[in-house]
Amino acid sequence: MAGTQIKTLWKMTWVETKLFLREPMAAFFTLAFPLMVLFLFGGIYGNEPNEMFGGRGTVDMLVPAYMGMIIGTVGLMFVTINMATYREKGILRRFKTTPLRPVIILLDTVLVNFAMTLVGTGLLIVAAILAFDLRFDGHVFPFLLAFILASLSFFSLGFVIASLAPTSRVSQVIGMVLFYPMLFLSGASIPLQIMPGSIQKIADFLPLTYVVKLLQGAWFGEPAGEHLFEILILTGLLVVCTVISALTFRWE
Amino acid sequence: MSSANTIVIAVQDLAKSYGKVVAVDGISFEVHEGEIFGMVGPNGAGKTTTIECIEGLRNPDQGGIRVLGMEPKHSKYRLQKRIGVQLQESALPDRIKVWEAMDLFASIYSLSADWHPLLEKLGLAEKIKATYSKLSGGQKQRLFIALALINDPEVVFLDELTTGLDPHARRAIWDLVLGIRDQGKTVVLTTHFMEEAERLCNRVAIVDQGRIVALDTPENLIRSLGPEFRVTFRVTGPFEQNAFKKIQGVSRIEQKDDRVTIHGKGDRLLSGVVNTLEKGGVGFRDLRTEHPTLEDVFLILTGKKIRD
Ligand SMILES: Nc1ncnc2c1ncn2[C@@H]1O[C@H](COP(=O)(O)OP(=O)(O)O)[C@@H](O)[C@H]1O
Ligand SMILES: [Mg+2]
Numbered sequence: 226m227a228g229t230q231i232k233t234l235w236k237m238t239w240v241e242t243k244l245f246l247r248e249p250m251a252a253f254f255t256l257a258f259p260l261m262v263l264f265l266f267g268g269i270y271g272n273e274p275n276e277m278f279g280g281r282g283t284v285d286m287l288v289p290a291y292m293g294m295i296i297g298t299v300g301l302m303f304v305t306i307n308m309a310t311y312r313e314k315g316i317l318r319r320f321k322t323t324p325l326r327p328v329i330i331l332l333d334t335v336l337v338n339f340a341m342t343l344v345g346t347g348l349l350i351v352a353a354i355l356a357f358d359l360r361f362d363g364h365v366f367p368f369l370l371a372f373i374l375a376s377l378s379f380f381s382l383g384f385v386i387a388s389l390a391p392t393s394r395v396s397q398v399i400g401m402v403l404f405y406p407m408l409f410l411s412g413a414s415i416p417l418q419i420m421p422g423s424i425q426k427i428a429d430f431l432p433l434t435y436v437v438k439l440l441q442g443a444w445f446g447e448p449a450g451e452h453l454f455e456i457l458i459l460t461g462l463l464v465v466c467t468v469i470s471a472l473t474f475r476w477e
Numbered sequence: 478m479s480s481a482n483t484i485v486i487a488v489q490d491l492a493k494s495y496g497k498v499v500a501v502d503g504i505s506f507e508v509h510e511g512e513i514f515g516m517v518g519p520n521g522a523g524k525t526t527t528i529e530c531i532e533g534l535r536n537p538d539q540g541g542i543r544v545l546g547m548e549p550k551h552s553k554y555r556l557q558k559r560i561g562v563q564l565q566e567s568a569l570p571d572r573i574k575v576w577e578a579m580d581l582f583a584s585i586y587s588l589s590a591d592w593h594p595l596l597e598k599l600g601l602a603e604k605i606k607a608t609y610s611k612l613s614g615g616q617k618q619r620l621f622i623a624l625a626l627i628n629d630p631e632v633v634f635l636d637e638l639t640t641g642l643d644p645h646a647r648r649a650i651w652d653l654v655l656g657i658r659d660q661g662k663t664v665v666l667t668t669h670f671m672e673e674a675e676r677l678c679n680r681v682a683i684v685d686q687g688r689i690v691a692l693d694t695p696e697n698l699i700r701s702l703g704p705e706f707r708v709t710f711r712v713t714g715p716f717e718q719n720a721f722k723k724i725q726g727v728s729r730i731e732q733k734d735d736r737v738t739i740h741g742k743g744d745r746l747l748s749g750v751v752n753t754l755e756k757g758g759v760g761f762r763d764l765r766t767e768h769p770t771l772e773d774v775f776l777i778l779t780g781k782k783i784r785d
Binding site: 229232233236237240243244247248311314315316318319320321322323324325326 | 532534554557558562564566567568569570572573577580581582584585586587624
């Protein structure tokens, strides 16, 4: 029983991965856009050691921040749109007539979107190493944990929006309204260090800020103890959103 | 259908409301093994609500349902392995390919059997690499039939299968449905096309405002209207009714513009009308006889046309 469910999960994940890549917008924003901004800003600022970033280069600083950008895009745009349109078009209802368990659909959505986040991030890292001598001062395992926590917390936020919004159109708008300010005000695209103090205060209220801080800390190899607050916020977000979306899950 | 037939579905006193809207208001019926059972009625009659309660997709407020010996509410997954469903409203992801959808659904039912012959039979073999959103309405419907049949179900539910299809595609689908029955499967379908019900169904339940107003074979339902039929033609000049009233079997004559309809019964009616037309030198064209259809049954039972 469990075995066939797992086989189905893999099959679903594989099909959904192909569907994700066939969606030009999704493929562009997760795979190509981060590279474009990397080459744009990396080209302007280079990766020379910089006082403002504690002796690190601009690219060393930007790459983990851009990972936050990818996570935000995938969580708030693609998870949301995907779930909401599947519900609205009756695709979920079609699955509801089969012995497929709802948990498989949720897991598959998480897996596909996480895989795409990973691929986008991988491309970013490889490009930054080749073009800008990107430096990684952290440890792989703790960094991966931070990356997974950040991704899951944002995906769960995406599920909540999809569950609560009345239509897929509305969920798309809510996702964008949350995402765009965060993109610019959380350090995910423009370093907070060069922002005025008032923006930095706003940033404290944006969950993506904590993703960027945590990923930068883990990338630079700072001990987890220095980032307990970020870990706490993101874990809290994950737990609350998971509970809400479990309670409000609808097939139609 | 004799009552000796195995009962596959038994619905007893089913009721369901959405807020103040009473969708199903005490419906009872049985479906026998190997028959095509149809629910016909206008939009909003409660057909979809009824069929989806049977499929385990909606929870009734009241009433008992047994399908293949199971209660849909309590044995949802066990039941869904043995039934096939085509929903009135559903879709697949726009960019999924036909073979990917088949492959995915086969995996959901953990099937090892090859589904290619099924696509072949449904005339989708050349479309195997086509994208869902690029399929025509009829092709999408055939794909949904394929998905509903992929697990070799014992009972197949088809909700408004041909709505939105052109007459040609509709006829092609009818043949497929008859083919499903010929494989020994039981089919439950809903439609608001009376002609479809008449052509396909062994038995028909006429549903109106959440209730079954009649349930029988299409022949019996039509026969219940009596032996009357009508002869209708267009006149090319003036028309005088008197001579026609004397024809044996005539009960009533209607005229609307140049269209004349003569109601009546008996073997002599048609020849009597034609002779009278010839004798009186009345110019006419487009003459035909019309026998009562399910459409007439519906009109008489509910006092309204099915498509409003
Ligand atoms: N999910 C729903 N929520 C609210 N009302 C519904 C819902 N589904 C159906 N109805 C209402 O219930 C009645 C019966 O609908 P339905 O079962 O779809 O009939 P049919 O399939 O015969 O057209 C209609 O008045 C319809 O508007
Ligand atoms: Mg309906």
